[in-house]
Amino acid sequence: MKRIKTDICVIGAGSGGLSVAAGAVQMGAKVVLIEGHKMGGDCLNYGCVPSKSLIAAAKQAETVRKGGFGIAPAPPKVDFAATKDHLRHVIETIAPVDSQERFEGLGCTVIREFARFISPTEVQAGDTVITARRFVIATGSGPFVPPIPGVEDTPFYTNETIFDLREKPDHLIIIGGGPIGMEMAQAHRRLGSKVTVIEGDTAMAKDDPELATIVLNTLRGEGIEIVEGAQANKIAGQEGAISVETSAGTFRGTHLLMAVGRKVNIDKLDLKIGNIAHDRAVTVDDTLRSTTNKRVYAVGDCAGGLQFTHVAGYHAGIVVRSVVLGLFWSKAKIDHIPWVTYTDPELAQVGLTEAQAQKKHGAGLEVVRFAYDENDRAIAEGKTKGLIKVMVAKGRPVGASIVGAHAGELIGMWAMAIANGQKMTAIANTVLPYPTIAEINKRAAGQYFSPRLFDNPTVKTIVGLVQRYLP
The missing domain is CATH 3.30.390.30 (FAD/NAD-linked reductase, C-terminal dimerisation domain)
Structure with a gap:
């Protein structure tokens, strides 16, 4: 078993973790960066980057379809697999900025293993035990899949898998009427799929209802079926023939996308052993410090607040000021996010x-x-x-x-x-x-x-x- 002592140990190489690691190491701190999956985290590989790339392709198709300004409209010829090649190209273009090689070049020790706490002052990643003065938990979140009867026996996609689909869905059913669901609904509709969105409550419920109505009416005008107040009660079928039973009736399609929310990635960390209070996320104060283990901070989704990439970056700045410069009065706010x-x-x-x-x-x-x-x-x-x-x-x-x-x-x-x-x-x-x-x-x-x-x-x-x- 190898042992490393360091100033700061960052767990998770997504937006927040990378920002903490880059800032701290360039200011002179010794940093160990641990990532058990892909460098760049959800945003680069499964979230912001591929979704906005797909949206851009869909917008291009819609421009051709609508025409205007004296330009005749025409049915777009969509090569669905080629749009996914576009996504891959965008990810590959950005990836070097988040790569292991770059961060090792900055001076970080990068360990590509999953981490877990083995004491309040130590984590283990593979065959290495890291002791640190400060730990920063930045493991992000993943798609939440609700325990709907039949879901375990029915093929479905999440944001982590939908971008690998290279054949256009004939009829995509989306469970969840939040931002992810609506963005993917419009993108797939514009690329030629029939789309049904099933929402158990109100679609886009977190936004101003007057403005949300403008978006929803636009999507419906493009041919997207949006069913609100329809709680999914049962899922069944196989790829090509999916059925979703809801309180508003049964809906059938060829593919299913789960977009009902996010679940913070803390299950593998053994937080209890590290004396780190948590519920659905790490319990932190307004400086993002653990309420029970003062060596530990959490940023981004792990801090239990707004789940956005730019929030993780904002949190990283606060934590760097605290753990590197000793400015412990730096506090996180949300009213300007x-x-x-x-x-x-x-x-x-x-x-x-x-x-x-x-x-x-x-x-x-x-x-x-x-x-x-x-x-x-x-x-x-x-x-x-x-x-x-x-x-x-x-x-x-x-x-x-x-x-x-x-x-x-x-x-x-x-x-x-x-x-x-x-x-x-x-x-x-x-x-x-x-x-x-x-x-x-x-x-x-x-x-x-x-x-x-x-x-x-x-x-x-x-x-x-x-x-x-x-x-």
Whole structure:
């Protein structure tokens, strides 16, 4: 048995773990990085990267199908296997950044084994025992498969396997109406599959219902069947002939995708032996430190909060400041964290939704809106479906919801404003190039100030006096 002593031991080489390892080792700390599966984690291999690559292929097919601007529409000729080759190429292009070779080149000791705690101060990975001053758990999450009767005897896909499917599904049934389910539904529909989405509650339930309705209506308009309030009670069949019995009836298709949520990957870690409190994730305080073992931190999905790649990266920065620089007062917050569902149109959110803001701020809340069909660039490109809503309290944005083209890009300005406590004047004073979709943000800020300037009797009185007496 080999033994290693190190400053920081990072368990998991996904977004959060890689960010911690890279930051710590380049600042001079000794780092051991342990990964039992694929470098790059879920995001690179099964999540963000392949899904957005598939969405891009599907959008290209839809552009051909719709035509427009004097270009005749035509049925797209989709080579489904070639779209999967595109996914592989994108992954392979990005992979060197996350590779074992790169991190060894930075100075990390990389061990490609699964890790488990054998004491509060030690983990074992293969034939190596690592003792560290600090441990960072960054093992991410995997697809949750609910215990629906028949699921163990029926072939199904998850986000970890669907991208390996090289033959186009004739009829894809998706259980789960959240972001993953909706993104995959639209992508497969645009690439030529019939698609049925089964959701036990309300589809896209975590988003602003007004904006979510715009997305859902668009998907239904493209031919996707979305069934809400339909709890899956039984699954049966074989590939090519799948049936799902629900409270709203029985649905039949050729392939099945499970997209009902995520399960944190902590089962193999023997956290109890490491004196690490946990339930569905590691129990941490607002510095991301374990509440029971002060040597241990958790980032990303393992910390039990929002499950996004960019959150893992954000957590990594907090932990690096703590374990490398000793800035233990650095705390994780969520009110400035944006998220995006990459359907077409996209739906983006940061901070409070309108309902949440109304509950928190009551009469002190103002909601300003601006529609895409009043933006010149959106009109020029035929992308007029969408709107922005900004929730404002005491002159500062506390939330923004956007549905429409490039919503994921537009939300960044509001995430910055909320993160830095900026007022609406910071957005209104920003000069943006014309014509751009980004002007929607500035026009929304203008909607906040318009009544204060144009419907204000005091302002009108002052202007009258200035015009009368100014030499």
